[in-house]
Amino acid sequence: MKSYVLRTHKLTKQYGNAPDALHEASISLESGKIYGLIGQNGAGKTTLMRLVAGLSFPTEGTLELFGHTGERALQAERKRLGCMIEHPGYVPHMSARDNLRFYRLMRGIPGRDIEEELLELTGLSSTGKKKARDFSLGMKQRLGIAIALLGSPELLILDEPINGLDPLGVVEIRGLLKRLCGERQLTILISSHNLPELYQTATDYIFLHQGRIRESLTLEQLDENCRQYLRIGSDQPEKVAGILELQLQTTRYTVMPDHSIKLYDYVQDKERVSRALHDNGVLVSEFSVQGDTLENYFLSLIGGDSHA
Numbered sequence: 556m557k558s559y560v561l562r563t564h565k566l567t568k569q570y571g572n573a574p575d576a577l578h579e580a581s582i583s584l585e586s587g588k589i590y591g592l593i594g595q596n597g598a599g600k601t602t603l604m605r606l607v608a609g610l611s612f613p614t615e616g617t618l619e620l621f622g623h624t625g626e627r628a629l630q631a632e633r634k635r636l637g638c639m640i641e642h643p644g645y646v647p648h649m650s651a652r653d654n655l656r657f658y659r660l661m662r663g664i665p666g667r668d669i670e671e672e673l674l675e676l677t678g679l680s681s682t683g684k685k686k687a688r689d690f691s692l693g694m695k696q697r698l699g700i701a702i703a704l705l706g707s708p709e710l711l712i713l714d715e716p717i718n719g720l721d722p723l724g725v726v727e728i729r730g731l732l733k734r735l736c737g738e739r740q741l742t743i744l745i746s747s748h749n750l751p752e753l754y755q756t757a758t759d760y761i762f763l764h765q766g767r768i769r770e771s772l773t774l775e776q777l778d779e780n781c782r783q784y785l786r787i788g789s790d791q792p793e794k795v796a797g798i799l800e801l802q803l804q805t806t807r808y809t810v811m812p813d814h815s816i817k818l819y820d821y822v823q824d825k826e827r828v829s830r831a832l833h834d835n836g837v838l839v840s841e842f843s844v845q846g847d848t849l850e851n852y853f854l855s856l857i858g859g860d861s862h863a
Contacts, residue, residue: 566616591757637708643699693724788841
């Protein structure tokens with residue numbers, strides 16, 4: 556039986572007479588996975604996270620945390636959350652270690668060992684007395700994550716933690732999140748407006764546009780939707796399959812209901828495939844590279860052509 560840490564049903568948030576910032580959003584987060592919440596700026600990502608964290612209240616709909624509903628129960632269950640929403644919360648004139656101590660004591664969390672553990676985990680143990688205001692952007696984000704991890708949460712909510720980071724910073728955050736998920740079985744909800752940056756960080760993806768959930772899918776399904784392939788049309792699919800297996804030594808193909816073939820190998824060497832088919836007397840009615848990029852797939856979901 557699946558274990559859900561978070562479920563929402565038709566969760567809606569409206570501010571005044573403006574269009575819904577979030578409209579009937581229904582999501583289910585399973586334990587021990589990393590969920591990427593993808594959407595353009597203003598799509599409703601932060602609104603959803605604030606509702607989950609209890610920083611805002613829904614206009615309509617229901618929210619369930621760790622199997623519990625109702626405001627009093629949700630307030631208790633939110634002690635099992637760690638959040639970094641909108642920007643990392645830290646004291647600029649304090650060191651990383653002093654920040655962790657300050658927030659640990661403020662929350663009444665016993666034991667100083669957790670401070671060193673989190674500094675080591677987030678790669679900040681060697682920062683010494685350096686003030687947080689002098690940290691690089693990536694270091695500030697990791698400090699924010701360390702503070703969110705105080706209290707050993709079971710659900711970690713991170714709002715655009717890789718936004719603006721250089722490639723090395725993105726790799727560092729990606730590695731940290733994967734370690735947290737793998738070693739601590741932590742469930743993570745991480746938002747981004749940039750699908751390629753978040754690609755392969757998450758195990759599952761939720762696409763949000765103009766306050767509405769457009770699609771939810773796994774990394775494997777995303778790969779399948781975006782994977783490039785050679786599409787081969789022929790009235791001799793069995794012969795084509797034989798050439799692929801015996802001559803080109805590949806079984807990475809799929810015969811479709813219309814008898815065309817999707818070949819996932821040789822996409823960058825299609826001339827070799829064409830030559831093999833021609834040399835064996837196969838007449839081809841279609842031979843093209845198909846599939847989509849991550850950017851184009853996202854744009855196809857939101858029905859636009861502007862940058863994501």
